[in-house]
Every structure is written in structure tokens, then in C-alpha cells.
Amino acid sequence: MMCGRIEMLFDGMKQTLDDLFEVPLSIQTNLDLRPTDTVTCITRTCPETSPSINAANPSSTTIATISHSANIAPLTVINSHWGIKPTWSKKIIINAQGETAADKATFANAFKQQRCIIPCSAWFEWRDERQSKKQKYRFSHAANKPLFMAGILYPAENQLVTLTIKPNDTCAQYHQRMPLFIPSTEINNWLYHDVSQLQPLLNPLPDKWIKVSRA
Template sequence: MCGRFAMTLPTDAMAQLFGAVPGNDLPDVPSYNVCPTTNIHVVSGEEGQRRLGAMRWGFLPSWYKNLTDGPLLINARAETIAEKPAFRNAARERRCLIPVSGFYEWSKDEKGNRLPWYFSRRDGAPLVFAGIWQGWDKGEALVKSCAIVTCAANNSTGAVHHRMPVVLEPRDWGKWLGEEGHGAAVLMRPAAEDVLQFHRVGREVNSNRTSGAQLIEEIAA
């Protein structure tokens, strides 16, 4: 599962990284506590061009009558994404890239207290998650919404949580976006053991109202 992340990369750097045309409605950066239902940066392929735009984090199936009509779908499980009615069409036709600087996961101590950890790439590059998206038109205006694809955790990440986002390497971005034909399903696998690093951070991030660079600073485990 992935339920919170940080994004610190400037918008122009993101657009250059992906060779994407940036939109005019992108969220402010840096943001160290990005929460579900907010707009996030998403790279999609539309009309033969990569576009960097804002989408609501929380996938809206076509049958939802309003934004809160059913469960909040922030993640889509790789194992069932091709079968679930909410996700299967998007998995075939509307895949996207979701860039982040790092993400949070939680473990529990012997008393049941939630202990946050911050995950990022060892090489310092942004993380790029596999995502799916679609438009939802039941409100006053079209809403583009998305979900992060998750898979079983690798051994190192599994020490904190049993699930993890699907992390895509640059060589796989085009395939996931459908620019290189079929075969994207094989990309829905755990990251190699040497890709991620993680450390304990303070419990302040447990509140979705907190912000600031101190949220990702390492503390003693």
C-alpha cells in the first residue's frame, strides 16, 4: 500500500525528465506530506504526446455518483487489476506515471503504535510509480483521477510493510504508457532489492495537517 508521499522536484525539472508538456494547473512543490484526494503530478500519454498534469489521487469508477460515493481507491493491486471492474479498462487503455521524491509506510511497535518510515531511491533520482487514470464526468466539471499500482513487497521493504508501489525504471516508462506496444503487465513486479533505501522519521507525519522538510529527516529507530 502507498498512502502518503513527498514531492520536491520542481515542475520544470519533472517536465524535462519525462519529455512532457506541463499543464497550467499543477500542484505546488515542494510538498512533504501529499495525501489522498489531493491533486498530484501525473504523466500521461495523450494524442501522441506525454503530458504532465494534475489528477486527483483517488480513482473514481464510472458508476460513482459523487466524489465520496464508494471506497477511496488510492491503490490498485497488480494481482487483480486486470479483473476488477473499477480498474480493468484503465489498466488496458489509460496507464500513467506518478513521480514522487519518496513515500511513507508504517510499522507497529509492541504497543501497537504506528511508526513511520520514509522510502526513497538509493541513487537519489525521483521514484516513478506505475499508475492508472480515467476521467469522471458526474460533477460540474470533468475530474481526472488516478491510483497507484501496488504489488507484494520485496524482501527489504517487507521488513516494514507487505505491499509496495510498482516502481518503474526509465527504460520501462514508454512500455507502461503504451508507447512500445503490448507487454506492460510484466512490469508489475517488486523493485530490485538495491533500488530503495528507508529510514525512520518522526510521528508528526502521522497527521495529514503537518508539512515541512523535517518530516523526511531521519530519527533513531
């Protein structure tokens, strides 16, 4: 299972997030966030999508409406569950390939209408090493900054799927895929642009941005 663990630890990063979104974000610490767990994500707010989010959860998953300082656009913070289980699948699907999600029936509508980002501090992968033992590795921002993992939302089910892409050279040593991350300066473009304009964002983070350590 690719990228099946995410870390939500924002000690030392909270001010960066608050400054970026201009309001305090409430993200619960979770050092081992797993599929089906609740995850905080940020998505666009617009007439055709925000009612569906609220209607999907009468208790209201909407936490706040915020503005990105670089390009004022309304955003909404919600809590959702990581993973979907289509009727044809025998197991939970937690991620989709970013390069092809727009063309796959299971993901196309969500990719077109309800993309999101998941602020996180790290993700984990396991690699087979000597004596067939698997070693766990932690991947984080080299400058200890928040990472913004790309995803797509299914509001009616209150669920989401994360997106993956081909890895950069650093991450390729550990896995054949890596999560798709959106630079903070491109968040509004990722959430609001038409699908036809997203290709420049479907690239891995530069190698120098990633720090890898044994976990």
C-alpha cells in the first residue's frame, strides 16, 4: 500500500500555517494517521460545491472559511475519512495516480470538481532491506515546513483519496511512487483551475525539499 501512513505534527509549523491562511487552523496531532482515519483537508468554496459538502454531513464538517493571502479565494476546511470503497472493489482505495485520475471513471468527477489539499508534516514508506526485513522511513520537508498533499473529495460519502505521482530521484530509492504535493504558492491554482490547466502541478517536489530518515 503506497503512502499508507501520514504524520500530522505541527509543533513549530503552526505559525506558518496560520500566516499562510490568515486564520488559525485546528488540525489534530496524529503521528500515525491510517486509512479510514479522519483527516483534515482544505478545499475550495463555491456555490456548486459547498452546499454538497454541508448536505453530506448535517452536523457540518465545515470548520472555517479562509483566504489564501497570495490570491484571495475562499477556502473551506473540513474533516473527512481517508479512503473509498467502490462497489466493484474488495478493499479500500486510499490513493489514485495523479497522471490518470482525470480519465478514470472512479476518480474523474471528484478530480474535476472537488480537489483538496491535506496539510501534513511527513509521510512514511517501508523498504525491503537485508535479511528480508522492512525498514520504515520518514519523509518530511528539508526545512521543517508543512507539506500540502493533493487529494480529491467525495462529499456525499465524506471521504477522500490522496494522489500519487512518479517519484523524484530521492524518493525513487524507496518506492516507485510518491505523494503529489502542491507548493503553497500554487494552492489556489490547484483548487480552482480547470483540469486542463493542472498539468504543470503534476510533478514531484524537488529533491532538495525532501528529507529522509529512519523511523
